[in-house]
Amino acid sequence: MKKISQNELLFATPGKNHSVDNFNSEYTGGMKKEDGKLLLEENINELAKLQDKLYADGRYAVLLIFQAMDAAGKDGTIKHVMSGVNPQGCQVFNFKQPSAEELAHDYFWRTYKCMPERGRIGIFNRSYYEETLVVKVHPEIVLRQKLPTIASLNDITPNFWKRRYRQINDIERHLVENGTLILKFFLNISKEQQKRRLIRRIDDEARNWKFAMSDIQERAYWNDYMSAYSDMLTHTSTKYAPWHVIPADNKWYMRYAVGRIIVERLSQLDIHYPKIDDEARQKLKEAKVVLTND
Numbered sequence: 001m002k003k004i005s006q007n008e009l010l011f012a013t014p015g016k017n018h019s020v021d022n023f024n025s026e027y028t029g030g031m032k033k034e035d036g037k038l039l040l041e042e043n044i045n046e047l048a049k050l051q052d053k054l055y056a057d058g059r060y061a062v063l064l065i066f067q068a069m070d071a072a073g074k075d076g077t078i079k080h081v082m083s084g085v086n087p088q089g090c091q092v093f094n095f096k097q098p099s100a101e102e103l104a105h106d107y108f109w110r111t112y113k114c115m116p117e118r119g120r121i122g123i124f125n126r127s128y129y130e131e132t133l134v135v136k137v138h139p140e141i142v143l144r145q146k147l148p149t150i151a152s153l154n155d156i157t158p159n160f161w162k163r164r165y166r167q168i169n170d171i172e173r174h175l176v177e178n179g180t181l182i183l184k185f186f187l188n189i190s191k192e193q194q195k196r197r198l199i200r201r202i203d204d205e206a207r208n209w210k211f212a213m214s215d216i217q218e219r220a221y222w223n224d225y226m227s228a229y230s231d232m233l234t235h236t237s238t239k240y241a242p243w244h245v246i247p248a249d250n251k252w253y254m255r256y257a258v259g260r261i262i263v264e265r266l267s268q269l270d271i272h273y274p275k276i277d278d279e280a281r282q283k284l285k286e287a288k289v290v291l292t293n294d
Contacts, residue, residue, distance in 0.1 A: 049177030068187035165235035
């Protein structure tokens with residue numbers, strides 16, 4: 001069974017211009033579905049071992065960021081890929097429309113306070129990147145943020161977005177330089193596949209709760225969102241925190257690919273179980289004697 005490399009068609013090369021259209025949402029690399037499911041199980045088992053070592057080592061944090069259009073499969077991917085992880089070492093945050101309190105702070109505030117501590121994996125189901133996606137598609141949202149230099153939509157110039165990209169890159173560089181591994185996944189679903197999944201949510205009573213009229217409303221802005229995602233990939237895929245563009249039309253492959261990339265990147269970290277010195281080892285022997293004679 002063939003395994004993917006993190007660079008095989010799933011990598012938005014830093015420093016290059018990108019368009020979502022250049023990435024194939026149906027790509028499976030010739031892999032068979034049954035093989036993909038088996039390899040996902042391997043990834044889950046490997047990730048469980050790596051997470052245990054990450055937690056014991058206690059020097060690195062891992063931040064997983066998932067961005068996608070509605071119905072691309074963020075929730076399902078997180079559920080399946082992370083199914084073997086110890087809940088004590090993993091935290092999931094789902095960022096929706098900001099509250100009044102959150103709007104009273106800078107846009108990073110609500111996400112930064114949720115950053116994972118050392119030894120843990122933090123998962124952002126949507127993230128601060130919404131500030132360059134939905135906010136870019138609907139710039140009137142910026143006006144609600146009460147920024148001192150923005151009085152009207154005319155003040156939201158191309159330089160405004162360039163500054164946001166720079167701010168995000170600066171924050172991510174800071175995190176990486178202080179021990180956080182950042183893995184960013186754009187789950188790339190086609191417009192036609194999204195349509196099929198939304199219809200399935202309407203037809204299947206067990207999925208009705210997943211459907212929202214806002215999904216249809218935002219779908220009308222598809223081209224604007226693709227432009228925003230393309231700019232995001234172009235300006236924020238960096239050497240220290242690159243974007244992985246995951247084909248999302250086939251859920252089984254999407255889940256396999258995300259799991260494989262996480263395992264590969266975690267395997268590259270210098271993590272290990274703490275070693276004890278001779279004095280501590282002698283105390284362990286003494287403790288064993290006490291327990292054996294109890």
